Amino acid sequence: MALSWGRYFRESIPAKQISVGHETDLANTLSQCQLPMLPYGLGRSYGDSCLNSSGALIHSKFLNRVLSFDRQQGIIHAEAGCSLREVSELAIPSGFFLPVTPGTQFVTLGGAVANDVHGKNHHTRGCFGRHILEFRIWRSDRQEVVACSPTQNSELFQATIGGLGLTGFIVDLKLQLIKGSPWIDEEIIKFSGLKEYRQITEESDTEWEYTVSWVDCLKQSKDGPRGLFMRGKHSLSRGFEPSFVFPKSIASIPIEMPQFLLNQGSIAAFNFLYYNKQLSKMARRTVSYGPFFYPLDILEGWNKIYGKRGFFQVQFVVPTSEVEFLKDIFALIARSGDASFLAVLKDFGDLPSPGWMSFPVPGVTLALDFANKGKSTFELISRIYDLVLKAGGRVYPAKDAAMASEMFYKTYSQIDRFAKLIDPKFSSDFWRRVKK
Amino acid sequence: MVENRKNVVVFGATSKIVHESLKKMSLGDKRCHLFARNSAHLNSVARDLQSRFPESGIQEYRCDFQSSSDVEMACKTLEQLGKIDLIFLGFGSMLDENVLRDDTGIRDEFLKLNVSSVASLLMSARKTLLGQGSGTLCVITSVAGDRGRASNYLYGSTKAFTSTLLSGLWHELSGSQIKIIDVRPGITETPMTSHLKNGLLTTSASRVGAKIARSVESGRSRVVYTPGYWGLIMCIVRNLPDFVFKKLKF
Numbered sequence: 001m002a003l004s005w006g007r008y009f010r011e012s013i014p015a016k017q018i019s020v021g022h023e024t025d026l027a028n029t030l031s032q033c034q035l036p037m038l039p040y041g042l043g044r045s046y047g048d049s050c051l052n053s054s055g056a057l058i059h060s061k062f063l064n065r066v067l068s069f070d071r072q073q074g075i076i077h078a079e080a081g082c083s084l085r086e087v088s089e090l091a092i093p094s095g096f097f098l099p100v101t102p103g104t105q106f107v108t109l110g111g112a113v114a115n116d117v118h119g120k121n122h123h124t125r126g127c128f129g130r131h132i133l134e135f136r137i138w139r140s141d142r143q144e145v146v147a148c149s150p151t152q153n154s155e156l157f158q159a160t161i162g163g164l165g166l167t168g169f170i171v172d173l174k175l176q177l178i179k180g181s182p183w184i185d186e187e188i189i190k191f192s193g194l195k196e197y198r199q200i201t202e203e204s205d206t207e208w209e210y211t212v213s214w215v216d217c218l219k220q221s222k223d224g225p226r227g228l229f230m231r232g233k234h235s236l237s238r239g240f241e242p243s244f245v246f247p248k249s250i251a252s253i254p255i256e257m258p259q260f261l262l263n264q265g266s267i268a269a270f271n272f273l274y275y276n277k278q279l280s281k282m283a284r285r286t287v288s289y290g291p292f293f294y295p296l297d298i299l300e301g302w303n304k305i306y307g308k309r310g311f312f313q314v315q316f317v318v319p320t321s322e323v324e325f326l327k328d329i330f331a332l333i334a335r336s337g338d339a340s341f342l343a344v345l346k347d348f349g350d351l352p353s354p355g356w357m358s359f360p361v362p363g364v365t366l367a368l369d370f371a372n373k374g375k376s377t378f379e380l381i382s383r384i385y386d387l388v389l390k391a392g393g394r395v396y397p398a399k400d401a402a403m404a405s406e407m408f409y410k411t412y413s414q415i416d417r418f419a420k421l422i423d424p425k426f427s428s429d430f431w432r433r434v435k436k
Numbered sequence: 437m438v439e440n441r442k443n444v445v446v447f448g449a450t451s452k453i454v455h456e457s458l459k460k461m462s463l464g465d466k467r468c469h470l471f472a473r474n475s476a477h478l479n480s481v482a483r484d485l486q487s488r489f490p491e492s493g494i495q496e497y498r499c500d501f502q503s504s505s506d507v508e509m510a511c512k513t514l515e516q517l518g519k520i521d522l523i524f525l526g527f528g529s530m531l532d533e534n535v536l537r538d539d540t541g542i543r544d545e546f547l548k549l550n551v552s553s554v555a556s557l558l559m560s561a562r563k564t565l566l567g568q569g570s571g572t573l574c575v576i577t578s579v580a581g582d583r584g585r586a587s588n589y590l591y592g593s594t595k596a597f598t599s600t601l602l603s604g605l606w607h608e609l610s611g612s613q614i615k616i617i618d619v620r621p622g623i624t625e626t627p628m629t630s631h632l633k634n635g636l637l638t639t640s641a642s643r644v645g646a647k648i649a650r651s652v653e654s655g656r657s658r659v660v661y662t663p664g665y666w667g668l669i670m671c672i673v674r675n676l677p678d679f680v681f682k683k684l685k686f
Contacts, residue, residue: 021452021627022477062452062627065484079480090488254636 002057005303006046007256008310008372008401012053012429019059020081023145023171026138030058030169036427037140039165041108042083045115046313047401048429049164055427058169060110066090067172074177075133080110080170087175088289093240097180097289099131103344105247105294110170115398116162116358120210120232120293123349125178127358129161130351135173140425145171150354159421161355164397166422166431180234182244184210184292188230189282190275193223194323200229201347209233210292213345216271217368220334224327226275227345235286247290252300256307296342306371312401314381315367317348317360318393325391326364329384333368336380343368356414359396367399378402397430408434441493443520445469447501447510447557448527450477452626453576456645457524458485461652465491466521471499471510473527501527501553502545511560519568522652523561525554526576528594530628536590543590550594558601562609570613574652575602579620579661582670585686595620599659606658615655619648622666639663 002014018029018037030037038052040059051057063081070076074096076087085105088098102117111117116129125131134149137160146168148157160167187208191197197213204211208231215227296302303311318325343366350362370377381402385395394411395403409415419435444463448454449470458468468485472478475498482494497513499506514523528550536543558575565571580588581595599618606616623629623638639662647662661667676684 017630019627019630022450022474022480024474024476025627059630061625062630065455065480066487067480067483069487071490 002040002043002051004046004048004050005044006310006312006372006401007303007306008312009048009051009429010310012048012051014052014057015054016056017059018056019062020169021062023063026145026169026171030138030140031143033425037169037423037425038428039080039110039114039169041081041111041114042106044104044107044111046399047397048433049115049397049400050111051429052427053429060108060169063171064108069094071096074179075174076177077172077174078109079172080108080113080135082109083107084109084112089246091177092182092244092246092289095179095181095240096177097182097234099125099176099178100128101293103294104297106297109173109175110165113161113170113173114163114165116353116355117398118348118360120212120230120346122351122360123205123211123347124209124351126349126351127161127353127355127360129353129355129358131176132161132354133174133176135160136171137168138171139168140423155417156421158354158356159418161353162357162359163355163418163421164357164428164430166426166428168423168426181236181239182289183235183238183286184232184289185235185284185286186230186232186292187282187284188228188278190226190278191229192226193221194225194326195223197224197227197229197345198323204229204231205347205349207233211346214274215330215343215345215366216275217330217333217343218268218271218337219275220330224330225334225343228275228278230292232292238286245288247288247294247297249300250298253302253304256304258307306369309372309374311372312370312377312381313367313399314370314384315359315365315396315399316384316388316393317363317365317396318388318391319361319363320347322363322391322393325387325393326366329366329387332380332383332387336376338370338373338377338380356418357397357412359394359398361394363393367396400430403434405434405436409436440518442466443469443517444522444524445471445514445517445520447471447499447523447525448576449481450474451526451528451576452628452641453621453624453644453648454524454526455481455484456641457526457648457652458645459488460646460649463489463492465489465493467493467495469495469497469513469517471497473498473500473502501557502549507553507556511556514557514560514564517564520564520571522572522574523565524574524652525557525561528554528576530591533588533590546590547594550591551597554594554598555601558598558605562605565614566609566612572615572617572652572655573602573605574617574619574648576619576621576648577602579622579666579670581620583674583681587686603658616658617651617655618659619651620659620661620666620670622661622663622669 036055040057060081063079065079067077071094101119112128116127118127136145138145210232213227213229215225348360450472577598578595580592581599602618621644644662651660
């Protein structure tokens with residue numbers, strides 16, 4: 001059984017699991033497979049976009065070789081099963097850094113392309129797809145590996161970025177890295193309400209490479225939640241040294257925790273402590289990239305904290321002008337008492353992605369977790385989605401477990417041209433749930 | 437100019453565990469001689485190591501360890517290289533036990549690969565290391581060799597063969613500077629074991645590789661279980677009396 005990160009879709013059991021050890025295996029494995037197929041990296045998608053019930057999951061994790069690394073230009077050519085962690089650990093000693101990284105480094109390159117991941121620097125660098133020079137993808141209808149780039153098989157290139165693994169099996173890709181120190185100069189500023197959040201965002205966006213806010217969803221004022229605004233940039237005074245310690249996990253959650261652990265009381269307590277972890281309004285320090293980008297990776301298997309019933313992550317974006325809708329959503333969440341401690345707010349920039357199905361558009365994005373409490377959780381998510389739709393926003397498929405087909409088609413205008421390029425032998429639980 | 441860079445020789449370079457181990461070693465500017473059957477796969481491994489160790493000299497040799505002539509070529513190459521720092525052997529196969537039990541032809545080929553070819557290369561390694569009076573021989577066997585079990589005794593017996601050979605070789609060479617390391621991984625996630633169900637005791641090739649790299653670099657232990665807790669598990673398994681063992685179905 002391969003679960004997704006939310007550990008909710010337990011009845012989704014693939015009929016077959018195929019591991020690809022090398023490109024030369026494709027002819028004996030994928031070509032012969034009669035079941036609908038779906039690539040599976042490290043299983044960090046929260047919902048059902050990485051699941052394929054009764055179909056075949058194609059594991060890419062053994063395809064994790066680096067084929068070349070140009071240390072002058074910062075271009076890495078690697079197999080799609082390489083994790084962002086492996087790429088970072090190779091790039092950093094040569095002065096390079098991932099151009100875009102999500103909140104975990106346990107994502108494969110293929111997964112990063114399929115979800116067109118974004119990070120704290122979306123306003124300066126856009127999505128992951130903007131930094132892909134080319135990739136090679138296996139298609140069942142071609143029975144061969146096809147090279148794609150902005151100028152070669154460009155439609156397949158654009159359909160695959162953000163294409164949720166449905167357009168074929170990515171074998172390898174070339175990624176342009178950025179120059180950057182593994183040390184981040186960080187500032188954390190306390191704010192109360194969305195007006196202050198907006199002010200700090202406008203001050204920060206030109207000067208700071210990375211910005212993101214943690215918000216306390218349980219403590220609301222008329223102006224929205226309080227929170228901590230974090231901004232960072234690569235240190236110019238401190239770089240990589242041979243003694244540099246790469247991030248590692250310090251503990252692991254081996255089994256599912258009992259559900260009573262995460263309740264309104266414990267979350268409110270966590271939020272209080274976290275908001276007040278610094279006494280001053282603003283704190284400055286230089287940190288290693290691990291705690292800045294991947295605070296949750298220190299706890300291996302942290303998703304098991306949500307217990308047997310699992311959890312949902314909801315992420316959406318609404319236009320910046322729709323601040324009243326955003327306040328309504330926050331108020332709804334606060335009233336429900338169902339929020340978690342992991343609520344993240346950020347402004348997206350306007351750098352477009354090449355991917356047709358890429359999620360970020362200019363606006364404000366909020367990502368948060370909800371423990372699965374059954375019907376009430378689904379109702380809450382449904383009401384949030386209604387507000388998102390009314391605000392002219394959209395939901396991130398990589399995290400979704402509940403979006404209706406109608407909403408998906410209304411909010412992703414390129415879906416029809418994307419659907420034409422789905423590999424005829426590829427499918428997923430998500431796609432079967434939402435497609436017309 | 438005399439080529440005086442150290443040599444690392446790897447038999448079975450496309451094995452996931454072998455590759456993960458090499459990634460974690462300090463290959464630096466050493467010359468790496470990689471032997472494997474699938475040229476395209478071997479090339480990908482070579483490119484990966486070259487990317488990580490740009491100063492290293494990586495050479496690829498296509499070698500089908502089931503072919504006597506290829507194994508002979510590999511032995512000759514080994515004996516003709518300069519000073520060798522490390523000989524690392526990690527090739528082998530795992531087949532359906534029921535097929536191995538019933539099909540003589542398949543079983544003969546399986547034994548040729550996992551026993552006969554292994555013995556030829558280990559004797560060649562012995563000769564080479566004796567000639568230079570130093571160096572490390574590291575071989576990947578398995579916990580399956582510690583005691584025969586109903587579910588996989590043909591596979592296990594080939595690993596037991598290798599472990600006993602290494603034990604004797606260690607005994608023979610124990611007065612010298614030559615180090616012999618018998619690595620016994622537990623259940624590891626690799627393409628070879630992908631048909632097996634992952635359990636609590638399954639570990640990653642990356643973790644196993646890291647331990648192998650540390651063991652080769654320290655050279656302290658003769659037998660290395662990876663992860664380490666398998667040492668305790670197998671000690672118990674080996675010493676269970678027959679009347680208890682026969683009740684266990686695994």
